[in-house]
Amino acid sequence: MIFVSNLFVVSDIHGHLKQFEEILTHWNPEDTLVVLGDxxxxxPQSLQVIEKVIELNQTYGDKVVFLKGNHEDMLLNFLNNPTEKQVHYYVNGGLETMQNLLAQLPDTTSNESYPVQAEAVKTHFKAQLEFLATAPTHQIIGNVLFTHAGFNSEFATLDETTEREFIWIRKHFLQANKTPYVNVFGHTPVSYIHESNDVWVSEDKRYIAIDGGCYMSGQLNAVLLNYDGQLLEIYKVQ
Structure with a gap:
């Protein structure tokens, strides 16, 4: 486990570089930055967001933690099986990412078949894709469990949670958190939890949901915690 003074957490940027850079103005680089995927x-700028997180990771090392989200999972699955996965990926926002990536390649690539496009992307963006593929699905820092989506809250330990559940699960927060940790998660836009785009905190303060639904609402949220899981500050940009 990593113990630090404070933890600055953001999630579900979804290709919105401007909001991401603006929210980062509230981050003190002496604190750990945790990015919860997606x-x-x-x-419009998925590649640029990936490269921004890579740049931060290279500059600040283990002060920057990135977790894989379900959209990173979908991209990787599509690139490895474009014929079968194309419809599912594109209908869930992948079209914008592929347009962004293909814009960096020769113009003729966009006219090729999906398998040829996928191979070109895998070849040209090998380092960026490796960064996404090797990211962990969850991280415990101090008394805080960071996940993209959540965990199997039927159990008091994380051993029963699959890698897929960490990045895909829904509604885990409807059950009491039996683990020793405060769970901070994204994935489910908070407007689906409490009819607001602002950060949601459960009554017992054992769950903190931060996905402001930036791609729908334009709002990107971030929180500052100490390593005990106490919420210190809430930030948002619109």
């Missing part, structure tokens, strides 16, 4: 899809 850098990509639905927004």
């Amino acid at each position: 850098l990509i899809d639905r927004g």
Whole structure:
């Protein structure tokens, strides 16, 4: 486990570089930056957001933690099986990401078949895709469990949670959190939890949901916690 003074957390940027850079103005680089996945899809600058997180990771090392989200998972699955996965990926925002990536390649690539496009992307963006593919699905820092989506809250330990559940699960917060940790998560837009785009905190303060639905609402949220999981500050940009 990593113990630090404070933790600055953001999630579900979805290709919105401007909001991401604006929210980062509230981050003190002496604190750990935790990005809870879904850098990509639905927004116009997925590649630039990926490269921004890579740049931060290279500059600040383990002060920057990135977790894989379900949209990173969908991109990787599509690139490995474009014929079968294209419809599902594109209808969930992947079209915008592929347009963004293909714009960096020769013009003729966009006219090729999906398998040829996928191979070109895999070849040209090998380092960026490796960064996404090797990211963990969850991280415990101090008394805080960071996940993109959540965990299997039927259990008091994380051993029963699959890798897929960490990035895809829904409605885990409807059950009491039996683990020793405060869970901070994205994935489910908070407007689906409490009819607001602002950060949601459960009554017992054991769950903190931060996905402001940036791709729908234009609002990107961030929170500052200490390593005990106490919420210190809430930030938002619109």
